[in-house]
Every structure is written in C-alpha cells, then in structure tokens.
Amino acid sequence: xxxxxxxxxxxxxxxxxxxxxxxxxxxxxxxxxxxxxxxxxxxxxxxxxxxxxxxxxxxxxxxxxxxxxxxxxxxxxxxxxxxxxxxxxxxxxxxxxxxxxxxxxxxxxxxxxxxxxxxxxxxxxxxxxxxxxxxxxxxxxxxxxxxx
Numbered sequence: 001x002x003x004x005x006x007x008x009x010x011x012x013x014x015x016x017x018x019x020x021x022x023x024x025x026x027x028x029x030x031x032x033x034x035x036x037x038x039x040x041x042x043x044x045x046x047x048x049x050x051x052x053x054x055x056x057x058x059x060x061x062x063x064x065x066x067x068x069x070x071x072x073x074x075x076x077x078x079x080x081x082x083x084x085x086x087x088x089x090x091x092x093x094x095x096x097x098x099x100x101x102x103x104x105x106x107x108x109x110x111x112x113x114x115x116x117x118x119x120x121x122x123x124x125x126x127x128x129x130x131x132x133x134x135x136x137x138x139x140x141x142x143x144x145x146x147x148x
Contacts, residue, residue, distance in 0.1 A: 019055040060102040079115035086118035
C-alpha cells in the first residue's frame with residue numbers, strides 16, 4: 001500500500017505527464033525520506049516511469065538507485081536475488097510494452113550489485129540487446145563474470 005503523499009505525487013506527475021528535477025527533490029526529501037520501502041512502492045515508481053512521457057535524468061538515476069538498494073540490500077535475503085525476487089523484478093520491469101530504458105538499467109545494475117542472482121533476472125538483464133544498450137547509456141562496456 002502506498003501513502004497519501006506518494007499517491008498525490010503520482011497523480012500530479014500523471015496529470016502533467018512529466019517529472020522534473022524539482023519533483024525528484026520533493027520525492028527524495030519529503031515523500032520517501034522516512035518511509036519503509038516496499039515492493040508496492042517500487043512497483044508504483046516503475047509504472048510511473050513507464051507512464052510519464054517526459055522525465056528528467058535525475059528521476060531515472062534516483063529510481064535505479066532506490067530499486068537496486070531495496071532489492072539487493074534492504075530486502076531479505078540481503079545481497080541475494082533469489083527466485084522470488086527475480087520473478088517480481090522481471091514482472092515489474094517488463095510490464096506493459098516491455099522494459100523501458102530505465103527498467104533495463106535497473107535489472108543490469110541489480111545483477112552487477114548482487115552477490116548472487118537467480119538466472120531468471122540474469123537472462124532478463126542480458127536479453128538480446130539489453131547489455132549493449134546498457135553499455136551505450138553508461139558510456140562504457142561492462143565485463144560480467146558469472147561464477148558457477
């Protein structure tokens with residue numbers, strides 16, 4: 001369940017069909033500052049990223065950092081993306097017409113950050129073209145080592 005302030009934030013962004021730098025600051029400093037993140041909140045923010053036609057780079061950066069931190073470090077088991085988390089993430093990130101550039105980046109960064117990652121999210125993150133697109137968007141190619 002999401003709080004009243006977050007619901008209002010989403011409504012305003014949807015009405016304007018845009019998220020700007022000031023919106024991101026409000027989200028960081030006023031709305032999400034003292035709340036416990038949940039999957040529902042992440043789901044809403046990822047859906048907002050998909051639904052809003054114009055969003056600033058700061059929103060994408062914040063959403064990536066927030067989701068990676070939640071999925072990898074705040075949500076048990078810590079440092080591990082197990083089958084349950086992988087299924088949730090793949091479902092959330094690919095909803096609608098497929099993953100946005102931000103959703104692909106989230107998946108890629110979670111795989112990079114996690115100590116262990118279920119193959120479902122690995123295959124999602126490195127689906128045809130996703131790794132190449134990530135290298136372009138971050139300005140560098142990333143080498144991935146998979147341990148068996």
